[in-house]
Amino acid sequence: MVLSWKTGGILLGAVFFAAVLLVKPIGVSTQFVIFDGILWDAVSPDVVVTSETAKSGYASPNAYLNKSGGSYAKNVANPLNYSFVFVVAMIVGAGLSALLRGGVPAEERQMPAVWRENFGDAPWKRYLMSFFAGMIVLYGARLAGGCTSGHMMSGMMQTAVSGYIFAAGAFGAGIPIALLLFRKGNRS
Amino acid sequence: MTSLLLAIVLGAAFGVALDRVGATNPGYIIRMLNLTDLHLMKTILLAIGFSSVLMFVGLLSGIIDAGHLSVKDSYIGVFVGGILLGAGFAISGFCPGTGLTAAATGRKDAVFFVLGGLIGAALYMGSYAWVHSTGLLDKIVGGKATLGVIAGTDYPALFASLPGENTGIVVGIIFIAIAAVLPKRLLGK
Numbered sequence A: 001m002v003l004s005w006k007t008g009g010i011l012l013g014a015v016f017f018a019a020v021l022l023v024k025p026i027g028v029s030t031q032f033v034i035f036d037g038i039l040w041d042a043v044s045p046d047v048v049v050t051s052e053t054a055k056s057g058y059a060s061p062n063a064y065l066n067k068s069g070g071s072y073a074k075n076v077a078n079p080l081n082y083s084f085v086f087v088v089a090m091i092v093g094a095g096l097s098a099l100l101r102g103g104v105p106a107e108e109r110q111m112p113a114v115w116r117e118n119f120g121d122a123p124w125k126r127y128l129m130s131f132f133a134g135m136i137v138l139y140g141a142r143l144a145g146g147c148t149s150g151h152m153m154s155g156m157m158q159t160a161v162s163g164y165i166f167a168a169g170a171f172g173a174g175i176p177i178a179l180l181l182f183r184k185g186n187r188s
Numbered sequence B: 001m002t003s004l005l006l007a008i009v010l011g012a013a014f015g016v017a018l019d020r021v022g023a024t025n026p027g028y029i030i031r032m033l034n035l036t037d038l039h040l041m042k043t044i045l046l047a048i049g050f051s052s053v054l055m056f057v058g059l060l061s062g063i064i065d066a067g068h069l070s071v072k073d074s075y076i077g078v079f080v081g082g083i084l085l086g087a088g089f090a091i092s093g094f095c096p097g098t099g100l101t102a103a104a105t106g107r108k109d110a111v112f113f114v115l116g117g118l119i120g121a122a123l124y125m126g127s128y129a130w131v132h133s134t135g136l137l138d139k140i141v142g143g144k145a146t147l148g149v150i151a152g153t154d155y156p157a158l159f160a161s162l163p164g165e166n167t168g169i170v171v172g173i174i175f176i177a178i179a180a181v182l183p184k185r186l187l188g189k
Helices: A005-022 A030-043 A063-077 A082-100 A106-110 A113-119 A123-144 A148-157 A161-181 B002-020 B026-033 B039-061 B076-092 B096-104 B108-133 B164-181
Strands: none
Touching: A005 A148, A005 B002, A005 B039, A030 A063, A030 A082, A030 A123, A030 B108, A063 B108, A082 B002, A082 B096, A106 B108, A113 A123, A113 B026, A123 B076, A123 B096, A123 B108, A148 A161, A148 B039, A148 B076, A148 B096, A161 B026, A161 B076, B002 B096, B026 B039, B026 B076, B026 B096, B039 B164, B076 B108, B096 B108
């Protein structure tokens, strides 16, 4: 069973507080770029190079990896950094948590019930749309400079104006689109 | 080394929390957005409010180093990117963090989401120079702006006369109040 909103909210809030108390606010979506960079660098090693003039000590011919003094390039070259390990640990933590609560039922692993009620139970349709959604979500997150974790939760926690702007865009689009797509369904 | 240990502990705690509040279930996210189950909305609002109050009290009492804060730049692309993310969030019921954690719980649709996400992030890397040239990334409201003035930081304040810490505590309490008064659902039965 999921936690009540009170217990769950306190737990989630405590984690966000602990992160800023001990290290820095939580963020996730940058690590998709870092992982892409690691793969890209493995295929063509000149994607990240050491540089004496760059602030981070690393540079890249890719303008995005090279921005802010090559800070992304540095993390691609050194995956054992705080932010990347944080996301790997997050994945492991969620997997263990799911195991401890008995796992996700087989039919639910393909798609949630609310999708099934609206679009039928063909898995390929759900997988294709999830893939497409992943593309626009990560493109959008990188354009915005953060995602639900970094902008919405960490951002609004700090009263960052960018957090409110992001939330307005995300819910301003998300709610009407969900209302249009998912007209049927009271089951999660 | 300490920093990696903290990454492991905090990351794992975040993963467990996301799973336990139901955020790894895309059904809860879709039903939050189609307003038929606001459980996750109430949870998230409480989490933001609670962490915000703790953080600003921590800043005032000196237990939090203001250097730990990390405020992101404001620019038009934040809004445009938010719209794109919101669209994909609604279609799939996943965001970057919950997509990765949902995949870890065994959800196959989440694996496709993550693969698409890696392509989307790569497309952004490829188009960054062009996006930059459009002016979408030009800073507004002074860049890394917060609502009020936060001592120990050089973040520009949207309202220069507001003390940032007290503002943060009040805003945090408002978030908690909204979480409490929101009904379980606005639509459906």
